[in-house]
Amino acid sequence: MRSKFYLTTAIDYANARPHLGTAYEKIGADVLSRFHRLVGDDVYFQMGNDEHSTNVEKRARELGLDPKEYCDKMAEAFLGVWRALQVEPDRFIRTSDSDHVQTVQALLERMRANGDIASGTYEGFYCISCEAYIKEGDLVDGLCPHHRQPPQRLQEENLFFRLSGYTQRLLDHFREDPSFVLPSSRYNELLEILERGLEDISISRKGKGWGIPIPWDPSQRVYVWVDALINYVSGAGFVADPARFSRVWPCDLHIVGKDITRFHGIIWPAILLSAGLALPKRVFGHGFVRMAGQKLSKTLGGTLDIQELLNTYPSDVLRYFLMREIPFERDGDFSEERLLERYNADLANDLGNLLQRVSTLLWRQEDGAIPAGMEPEATLFGDFRPLKNRIEEGYRSLVFHQALAEVLGWVSRLNGYMAEQAPWTNYRSSDTSKARRTLANVVGGLKAAFVWLLPVMPTKAAEGLKQIGVDPGGTPGLWGLAGETSWLFSSGRLGQTRTLFPRILEA
Numbered sequence: 001m002r003s004k005f006y007l008t009t010a011i012d013y014a015n016a017r018p019h020l021g022t023a024y025e026k027i028g029a030d031v032l033s034r035f036h037r038l039v040g041d042d043v044y045f046q047m048g049n050d051e052h053s054t055n056v057e058k059r060a061r062e063l064g065l066d067p068k069e070y071c072d073k074m075a076e077a078f079l080g081v082w083r084a085l086q087v088e089p090d091r092f093i094r095t096s097d098s099d100h101v102q103t104v105q106a107l108l109e110r111m112r113a114n115g116d117i118a119s120g121t122y123e124g125f126y127c128i129s130c131e132a133y134i135k136e137g138d139l140v141d142g143l144c145p146h147h148r149q150p151p152q153r154l155q156e157e158n159l160f161f162r163l164s165g166y167t168q169r170l171l172d173h174f175r176e177d178p179s180f181v182l183p184s185s186r187y188n189e190l191l192e193i194l195e196r197g198l199e200d201i202s203i204s205r206k207g208k209g210w211g212i213p214i215p216w217d218p219s220q221r222v223y224v225w226v227d228a229l230i231n232y233v234s235g236a237g238f239v240a241d242p243a244r245f246s247r248v249w250p251c252d253l254h255i256v257g258k259d260i261t262r263f264h265g266i267i268w269p270a271i272l273l274s275a276g277l278a279l280p281k282r283v284f285g286h287g288f289v290r291m292a293g294q295k296l297s298k299t300l301g302g303t304l305d306i307q308e309l310l311n312t313y314p315s316d317v318l319r320y321f322l323m324r325e326i327p328f329e330r331d332g333d334f335s336e337e338r339l340l341e342r343y344n345a346d347l348a349n350d351l352g353n354l355l356q357r358v359s360t361l362l363w364r365q366e367d368g369a370i371p372a373g374m375e376p377e378a379t380l381f382g383d384f385r386p387l388k389n390r391i392e393e394g395y396r397s398l399v400f401h402q403a404l405a406e407v408l409g410w411v412s413r414l415n416g417y418m419a420e421q422a423p424w425t426n427y428r429s430s431d432t433s434k435a436r437r438t439l440a441n442v443v444g445g446l447k448a449a450f451v452w453l454l455p456v457m458p459t460k461a462a463e464g465l466k467q468i469g470v471d472p473g474g475t476p477g478l479w480g481l482a483g484e485t486s487w488l489f490s491s492g493r494l495g496q497t498r499t500l501f502p503r504i505l506e507a
């Protein structure tokens with residue numbers, strides 16, 4: 001039986017177009033989703049927009065639009081960017097979707113029935129950009145540490161969730177499963193918070209405007225973070241498709257930014273425990289893409305237009321660069337200079353050029369036929385299986401930069417082998433069988449490389465495969481085949497040869 005894999009990203013506030021930092025998260029998740037599909041898992045991949053925020057409502061009013069109407073436009077804008085980046089979720093959920101609204105209300109009823117919700121007065125600080133309550137001790141010079149804005153001072157009647165009652169159960173869970181939150185730096189942070197003990201939290205805001213009404217008290221709206229977290233349950237089909245829900249829940253992996261792992265690693269599991277649902281298997285807090293050392297975020301003014309980058313670089317290239325250059329669990333810098341360097345070195349020169357050279361020789365000498373019945377070269381394929389395992393493990397554990405370094409290391413070995421064997425001289429001296437053996441090894445090695453690159457570069461890697469005679473769409477079990485030399489060395493004919501990565505001269 002195929003194993004199921006339910007994967008989510010954080011959902012995004014709909015009040016600004018996605019920036020490169022947001023795209024980094026979605027691309028990472030899409031890479032993982034494509035990897036799991038390739039190895040044959042039954043994948044369900046969800047992303048979406050977080051619409052019930054005060055900022056979304058404010059932005060809509062500024063534009064003279066109804067919030068829902070504004071969110072419809074923004075959902076189109078987000079989907080346009082995701083399509084352009086080849087990010088393809090199975091469901092793009094919006095928190096105004098009716099199945100989500102019903103799910104939020106159903107879960108709150110369960111939590112209430114469980115005795116976990118009570119009224120109280122909230123008194124303290126609230127950052128509008130975080131859409132979160134801030135403890136006085138976390139302010140820096142009286143400002144929100146993330147947004148450097150003064151918070152609001154709030155005093156209102158709210159509903160409270162008895163989070164404190166879940167401290168021990170969460171502590172036990174964390175201690176039993178140290179990979180519940182990854183990377184371990186994030187796990188340790190959350191464990192410390194749990195060891196200090198949790199306080200109850202406000203889960204509603206007063207008001208009748210934009211937002212999901214508390215079912216038993218319509219004068220209160222569900223606090224936007226509680227509303228947002230529940231999307232993972234709604235999208236799995238809790239109300240809309242219970243059969244699917246029982247198949248895909250619990251979620252296998254929530255990919256979120258490192259700044260919101262606390263919500264996902266502590267508050268979210270407590271909500272699920274209170275509602276009597278199973279906990280997700282893992283929360284992964286990725287690092288940030290920085291420009292000039294600052295997190296790319298609209299609030300800080302550090303924007304970089306994705307569409308503009310896509311005018312110069314195909315989305316495969318942008319995906320490759322982000323995944324190769326910036327380790328997923330750490331912060332890293334984006335620079336277009338570096339993008340251009342990597343493009344020319346890794347893709348145009350190492351990979352593209354090798355494909356071009358081997359194809360040119362095969363067309364000239366063999367009329368496009370890939371030599372059959374050739375043996376794998378021991379110096380190349382002797383340690384092929386461990387290499388394949390390392391690449392697979394890299395993808396599986398979200399160490400994408402390492403997986404890609406392995407693939408490109410393999411390509412550079414193929415280049416070295418091709419230069420050393422110099423098959424063109426064998427053809428000149430009529431040592432045809434030696435030349436054929438070399439070319440079959442290089443083509444076989446390229447087949448594997450392109451299959452391994454499919455999660456990151458779905459279009460370019462598929463094009464590369466077609467050029468060496470493989471139809472990726474029509475070859476079931478491709479990932480497994482790429483680990484078998486019998487398939488890599490099977491006979492075939494080249495497809496049409498075209499330059500896969502034309503050199504780009506300057507940024």
Ligand SMILES: [Zn+2]
Nearest residue numbers: 127130144147
């Ligand atoms: Zn803030």
